Every structure is written in C-alpha cells, then in structure tokens.
Amino acid sequence: MPKARVLEREGVRRPASVPRLAWLIGPALVAGVAYLDPGNVASNMTAGARFGYLLVWVVVLGNVMAWLIQYLSAKLGVVTGESLPEVLGRRLRNRWGRRAYWLQAELVAMATDIAEVIGGAVALNLLFGLPLLWGGAITGAVSISLLLVQSRAGAQPFEFVVIGLVAIIAVGFTFGVFVAPPDPAGIVAGLVPRFEGTDSVLLAASILGATIMPHAIYAHSALARDRFAQETGITTSRLLRATRWDVTIAMLIAGTVNLCILLLAAANLDGVPGTDSLEGAYAALRDGIGPTVAVLFAVGLLASGLASTSVGAYAGAEIMHGLLHVRIPLVWRRLVTLVPALAILAVGFDPTVALVLSQVVLSFGIPFALVPLVALTARPELLGRFRNRAITTAAGIAASIFLIVLNGLLLWLVFTGA
Template sequence: MTLPRLAWLIGPALVAGVAYLDPGNVASNMTAGARYGYLLVWVVVVGNVMAWLIQYLSAKLGIVTGQSLPETLGRRIRNPWGRRAYWLQAELVAMATDIAEVIGGAVALYLLFGIPLVWGGAITGAVSIGLLLIQSRKGPRPFEFVVIGLLVVIAIGFSFGVLVAPPDPAGIAGGLVPRFEGTDSVLLAASILGATIMPHAIYAHSALARDRFAPRPAATWSLSDRAAPDATLAELRGISTRRLLRATKWDVTIAMLIAGTVNLCILLLAAANLAGVPGTDSLEGAYAALYAGLGPLVATLFAVGLLASGLASTSVGAYAGAEIMHGLLHIRVPLLARRLVTLVPALIILAIGFDPTVALVLSQVVLSFGIPFALVPLVALTAKREVLGGYRNRVWTTIAGVAASVFLITLNGLLLWLVLTGA
C-alpha cells in the first residue's frame, strides 16, 4: 500500500483518540502526579496498551459489518426493556463525558481570559456546535481535519512543560511498578482508566469507521466462507477490507501513541513540578503553580491545550451520544439538538459553584464503571463468526480482550469496596 493511499485511510482513530485527551484526562493525571508523584505512571501505560486493542476491535466491527457497536447491540438485544436499560447506562456515561469536556473548556477560558465559568461553559458549547455543523454538513473528512488540528494544539500545549522541566528518569522507572497507596490512589487509578479507556470512544470509533468506510449493500454470502466479506464489503479506491484493517492498525497505533505520550507528559509534568505544592491538585492551582515555577509560556500553553481539549472532545462526545441513542433506541436525534440538551447539566454544575476539578475527576470514575458495559459486548461480538465471519478475533486476541475486561472490572470492584468500607 503506497504512502499517499495509507495517509488517506488515516483519521477515524485520531478523532476517536481525542476522547483520550479530554479535560477529564488532564484533571485525573494532574491530580495523580501532584498527590502521588510517579506512583501511577504504570496505570497510564497499562491503560494505553489496553486502549490500543479496544479501539482496534471497535474500528474492525464498524468496517467489517458496516454497523456501529450501538447499532449491532440494538439489533441483538431483543427485549425492549433490556435495550432501554443498556441505553440508560450508556447515556449516563455520555452525559458524564459531556460534563467533563464542557467544564474543562470553561476552566481554560477562565484561566486565559478571566471569563466566568458559566459563560465559559456556554461558549465552549457554542463552539462545539460549530464543529458539529462541519460534521453534519461537510461530512466526516473535513470534521477529521479540524479535530486533528486541535489534537496538534493539545499535544503541544500539554507536552511543552516536560521539555522545559524534564522529569526524573529514576522516578519514572519506579512508577512502572504496579502498586497503590491507600483508597485515594485506587480512586485516581480508576479515574485515569476511565479517562484513558472511555466507553463513548468505543461507541464512537465503530461509527466513525463505518461512516468513512461504509460497505456497499451486502450481497448474499456465507459467514462460513472466509473470503466472502472481501467480496461483498466496501472496497474504497480498490482497497479490500483486509487492507482497510491493516491501515486501521496504523491509524490506531498513531492515535494511541499520541494520546499515551501526552497523557504521560501531563502526569510527569505534575509529578516533577507540582508534587507537594499546596493547591496543585486542581486545574486552577496547577496553572498558578506552573506560571510561578516554569513561567507564563508553559502555563499559557497548558491552558490553550486544555481549551483545545474541551472543544475537540465535546464534539466527539456529542457525536457518540447521538449514535448511542440512534443505535439502541432507533431514534435519530440531530447532533445540534443533543448538544444543547447535554450542555445543561454542565452549566448547572458550574452555576452552583461545585469544584470543577472534583467534578472532572468524579466524571472519570463514572466513565470507568461504564467501561465493562461497552468492552465486554465488543470483545464478545468481535469473537463471533456469525458477526465478523473470517475476520473474527483470533484466540489470543480474545484472551487479551477478556484479560483487559477482568482487570478493569476487578479494579472497579476494589474501588467500590474501599469506598464503602472506608478502608
């Protein structure tokens, strides 16, 4: 496959990958680094490795079947009440995502321009509506270009400080050893994983891949025929489904390398420069400490990265939410209408004066509990011949998916037990 053709196929994973760099990630990683130094470096690394597998499986489902994960589940969950119950938890997860992203954008506008948080949230929502208009009127490719541009801004904004004040290599090496230090560190680990492996990114990626590589109307073919899908699914510009999947691996690899590196930089920046500094477990305090310790350029770039993060991720979140409702309830809600509805909870939180950083971290915990509901069906569906035919998961891929699911569910169960028992 030539480089220009490969470049043309890159994009859906980068857009979905923005969800891994939303303001909730920033709050969770900054808080973890400020409170515990390098302790939770291993959580970021493990989360990113699992994220690669999960996002690839999501994209594969969309490419091979021509359906998103919500659409597939909507057709397979026959009980209406079961389908509605599944939709409800997915909808709550999407709303938690929206809250984190709008609040993050509002905090960034406050840090940069002194705009009150409520107005900053409204502005963030308004700009995200403009981005969604691009997607709905111009199609997926222009939307990808805009979001990827914001991704570049995010990467520069959050990584520059690490270049100015490099972290301790020995501290990084020590942070790769898996361990916790009390209930709060487990809470933060769950928050980091909820921000790293986001349920709405799983739902969205399958839809983004479907929209970019939509299959032709399916001809009659047998699922027992390994070569059949290549003959009946979309062959864009003469590219077979098998080649699309190979290109998707590159797409996911690039997206996860960017997301993982930037997330690690956020935690390392806090660990190296904010650990033990009072008040730095909040975004505002972290900004002030960066301004005082590393200068206005680092602090300003950090705030600009936070703003780009809020704007880009809230658009992807609204896209995912609309897909969840359409796929599970068979109701198609316009993206703009959904954006207006899900903007309200975030504005209420800002209006009542609830601590924005606490709201961001808690929203990521909600996302962490939503992961199994997206991940378990994804692994199960992509392992079935009746769903993916010859493209179903290999045995080791399924084992890795099951291991990731068990790890995440166990961590969430441990977190719940620690919180309830006050341990």
C-alpha cells in the same frame, strides 16, 4: 450487512485501485480525542501532584489496553458496516433490556459531556478571566459549530479540524516536560504496579475511565463505518491494515500526551499546596516554570475541551440511534447535554472534583461496552474470517476482568473506609 463486506469475508477481492494508506487514516485520531479530554488532564495532573510518579504504570497500562479496545471497535465497524450500538440494537431483543442498556450508555456519554464543557470553561477562565458559566456556554457554542462541520461537510473535513486541535493539545501539554524534565529514576519506579491507600485507587480508576472511555468505543465503530462506507474499491484486509496504523498513531499521541501531563505534575507540583486543582496547577506552573508553559497548558486544555465535546456528542447520538432507533440532530443533543454541565458551573461545584468524578463514572461504564465488544468481534457469523484470534479474545477478556476488579476494589475501599 453491506454486500461489499460480505463478498470480502467470503474471499472475493474487490478492485485493486486504491488510495494510498495515508488517506485511510483519520477515524482513530478523531476517536482518540476522547483520550485527551479535560477529564484526562484533571486525573493525570491530580495523580502527579498528589502521588508523584506512583501511577505512571496505570497510564501506560491503560494506553496498551486502549489500543486493543479501539482496534476491535474499528474492526467491528469496518467489517460489518455497523456501529457497536447498531449491532447491539439488533441483538438485544428485550425492549426493556435494550432501554436499560441505552440508559447507562447515555449517562456515560453525558458524564463525558460534563467533563469536556467544564474543562473548556476552566481554560477560558485561566486565559481570559471569564466566569466559568460563560466559559461553559462559549465552549458549548463552539462545539456546536464543530458538529455542524461534521453533519454538513462530512467525515473528512471534520477529521481535519479535530486533528488540528489534537496538534494544539499535544504542544500545549508536552512543552512543559522539555522545559522542566522529570526524574528518570522516578519514572522507572512508577512502572511498578502498586497503590497507596484509597485515594490512589480512586485516581487509578479515574485515569482508566479517562483513558479507556466507553463513549469512544461506541463512537469509533461508527466513525470507521462512516469513513469507509464510500471506499468500495478497497479490500477489507487493506482497510483493517490501515486501521491498525490509524489506531497505533492515535494511541501513541494520546499515551505520550497523558504521560507527559502526569510527569509534568510529578516533577513540578508534587507536594505543592493547592495543585490538585486545574487552577492551582496553572498558577504553580506559571510561578514555578514560567508563564509560557502555563499559557500553553491552558491553551491545550481549551483545545481539549472543544475537540472532545464534539466527539462526545457524536457518540451520544449514535448510541440513541443504534439502540433506540431514534435519530436526533447532533446540534439538538448538544444543547440538551449542555444543561447538566452548566448547572454544575452555576452552583459553584469545584470543577476539578467534578472532572475527576466524571472519569470514575466513565470507568464504571467500561465493562458494559467492552464485554459485548470482545464477545461480538469473536463471533465467526458476524465477522467471518476477520473474527478475533484466540489470543486477541483472551487479551480482551483479561482487560475486562482487570477493569471490573479494579472498580470492585474501589467500591470496597470507599464504602468500608479502608
């Protein structure tokens, strides 16, 4: 553990000359891109189009849980100076156990890559009529450019680029709600937890998988580590205070955008044939509300795919480095993980179905990241006086149990045909 972190844990304060709080904000906004990826768009649009306001409560609950989870991830990186995969890599002594854990984490990261490349391909097809395969290749090429910014220019320039894309995403996905507002009574009714059959449970798991993304948990601890490693003149307490603001801003943006996507679909696409796909939703928005809303929606989807795919590649590389102690260039990893996404596009598999199913895969990977995160951040020998309070650990355990039970219910419904 870095010496500066150890001194702060023991109560020794470092120099008081510090940058303003605003300059410490950024890692959560980058990690928060994971909550605005094309998988989120597909899951929330499908939920709104098929079930109206029914699953509003899932989006809200998922965002609340995401705040806690992302803060714990960032706290681990700030206090220990290590990412979650690095900490687990040290503590998992059994070589085969560590490899098995790496394999499931890497598969989750690959599912993320698939969703993001497919989303970018669909957006380019909607905007310019490009074939999906070519759109996927272009999305991958642009994501490689973004990764080069991170690897050559450092954390902050990468943050600025991603935050700019987040602004485009926010405008693209929220504009339609102001043009065609949702029903307030429907929103209130949607806050009551309930399901309507197997498909609604599947979509709920998909929304949670898209909202609480395992690779974002791994990535945020690494982003906080990289961003704050150079801030040797700032106390850990101040860094954590800045982190809470960072996570709050990021989750407010992500939660608002995700909710707007679902509300836009619920208010304008509920019951409209063919709107359970991104292409159908785009056409319905264009015909029902106007071309401006539809174009902005497609632009937001494109920015979503470009931004989130670079963060996904960053997470995958960190997972491999932390657990297997192998570091490969981000660009090479991006090239390798492009293959499954391009293969899906090449065989003509329905892109919206692929996006939704990828989010279900992510949902099943959540406990493997969340349970160790809650356990590790509660350990005094690891985080010292910054370990979780009892109520924080209890909230983390409750979130873990909820997600595991939901996934179990999903399996039971799917395999029993209930």
